[in-house]
Amino acid sequence: MKRRGRGMACMWYPIGFTVAANPSSAVVKLNEDGTATLLTGTVETGQGALTILAQITAQELGIATDDVHVVSADTDTTPMDTGAIASRTTYVTGNAARLAAEKVKLMLFDVAAPMLGVKPSQLEAKDHRIQVKGYPQRNLHIGDVANHARVITGEPPIGSASYNPATVALDPETGQGKPFGTYVYATQIAEVDVDDETGEVEVLRVVASHDCGTPINPMLVEGQVEGGISMGVGFALQEEILFDSAGRQINPNLTNYIMPTSLDMPEVEVDIVDNYDPTGPFGAKGVGEPTLVPTAAAILNAIHNAVGVRIHSLPATAEKVYAAIKAKREKNAGLLTGGTAQLPEAGPLGHHGADAGAP
């Protein structure tokens, strides 16, 4: 018999990492036609980081995403970066790219100010134009300003910047300090069907409500959430490296190491929580890792909700879930035949469902 259950889990997660500083540098060069090149030492590992960085650079310069070409991941040509790690690219590298682009923008303002007959501080970069704040009709195309900077004033716009989150080392005795620049928050709710005759769990639906500060690109946020949930489903129900008694892996292949496929994917509903972090580029934080963090917890809570067993060890394989259901039934039967009137369905720890997961 399939039984339906639902479970929630919420989480917090830091942007960047502890132990050492984690800076990023970036270089922005403006071409004569108003398009730009961003140099970054980070690596595109499939998450869409380079598109995010292009969007941040473009935003600062008032140009479009497609106007920014990103050169990345080459130690000969690109500046230092701590790397595609710790959900830090949007926040740390993004801040560096924004600061570098800001320097370019200020150089452009210096060039454009006499052309428009105003002070540099009265200018803004918007919609491919350098324009006077409050008087957008007084404007120049960014390409004209960039070309002017090169051919007339001889100051080709280029900017470089570094960013490192402000942190305070933790006290070794008490652990007090400021280990990270900022954190993100999220809740996921999972709906599952558990077959109480086989222990098989099917994840039907996951509602994922995630904070990432300003979503620089909502589509890429959704992509991260869907990918994270797929990883979370595997962590919750299927994946496990097994060792023999001599310490050698016995399933180092995709035949015996079971991972979720598209058929195991639940329906994912992504919800991006409105937020703005003053320390992030245009209010952005990050979203890469957190998307996976609450998934397993939500699924395991849903299993508990469906069949009343608490699995204390991952993964909650069908065998483990079935063993727990069976143990619970036997316990209940024993209590009933023993004439005990009270059947503690739930109670303080140790009285609510069996644990098949103890090692």
Add this chain to the structure above:
Amino acid sequence: MEKKTTVAEKNRLETLLQDDGVVQTPAMGPLVTYPLEIVVPEVRHQTPAVGQRATRPDCRLHGLGQTKYIDDMTFPGMLYARIKRAGIASARIKSIDTSEAEAMPGVVAVITGRDIPCNSFGPSLKDQPVLADTRVFHAGDGVAAVAAVTEQIANDALLKIKVEYEALTPVLDPLESLKLETPGVHAPSANIYGSKVIKKGDVAKGFAESDHIFEGHFRTQMVEHVPLEPHSTIAMWDANGRLSIYSTLGRITLGRADVARTLGIPMSRIRMIATIVGGNFGGKNEITTEPVLALLSKKTGRPVKGTFTRSEEFIASTTRHPLIMDYKTGVTKEGKILARKVRLVLDGGAYCSWSETTLGKACILSAGPYNIENLHAEAFVVYTNKTMTGAMRGFGAPQVCFAYESHMDDIATALNIDPLDIRLLNAFDEGSLSPTGQTLQSVVVRESLLRAAERFGWHAKSNASDGAGAGAIVASKTTKGNGVRS
């Protein structure tokens, strides 16, 4: 129609197989003619850029099968490298005989750990040999490397390398490793190679004031990142002694530093290029065989490529830390958490790798996104003779979240409180102090809880049946795919 294509394709392949010249053409994507005018989706042209659902420029390449991953790249005269894995969890290496392998036709060079100028590396502790030379610490350790004209010959050569081991008793259980009397995996270093403690308020007082005290014990397993693209590297030198490395690294800055250190050459003589990486998830944050390939290339004067097999991806790269987690929580009868004690033991595997960061994040995050006045969290990471654990998406957070959220639901069930309500009661607010005393900004735990609950229909369902609405029998088989995507 589909059947016909399949038959035609089969015939074509058979023709190809008869013509060795065609078959040996390097693998590449389908031939396409590039249009002069590239159609760029409108959204990439729009301003302001932030907030746009801009497509990625690399998706055209992925879609056309034109992305060049490192394994797609070839250079003239390139050799193929393979690494011999120890296959024993703990041992002393008595001897390595490579003579028979070296004598094989097609084998160009063989190296062992003794050929590596500085045979140790690691992101924090330098406890990992590039190739094991005197001791094997886990079964996936490399003990020798071969460069040959084909991958097949390199594979065959591995079988001809004879390694004599003196087997040692491996330490496999992290709780065993934690005990002081257990022999050190990296003796004389202690097995506990990292620890962290976070103290806030007075836990004893908090427990004394609590109406109920709950305990929970949780464990998680070791898992692999399983990126679609396995680790892959090509190393080559030029006549000026400059080394170029194409690698699937996600952190080229650290990678270059590690290669410079292990080879003993200045960083300015190394160029590290990462191209497009086919999935990282934390598993490609540190070098693996880059120095080995560099040395094979130097020894042979030819470019050398090495790509992990799927099996090596499991046994020779990092994995996720298994955690053993003990929780004790004191609450009021209304469900307000007054005190929490957490103890975490992380199985660090054979080498430190990113354990210090994982330990730190796990410990800091272990209390959950909740206001807890009295907290004592401690975490330890220990060596075992198992596959090394390192950076993996979440750095310990998915493990502790599984524990603190399972524990939270147990408390809610016992006190007959809705899981949503108990979380709302305890959640961080703007300006809350984290366990480390940091004032938190842009906090939206509450908002995410309420929005997820609304979207899910949490209250609608819980009102429909008694209590938690648990275990309702599903009458008919439901199919996925009827939900709404935003």
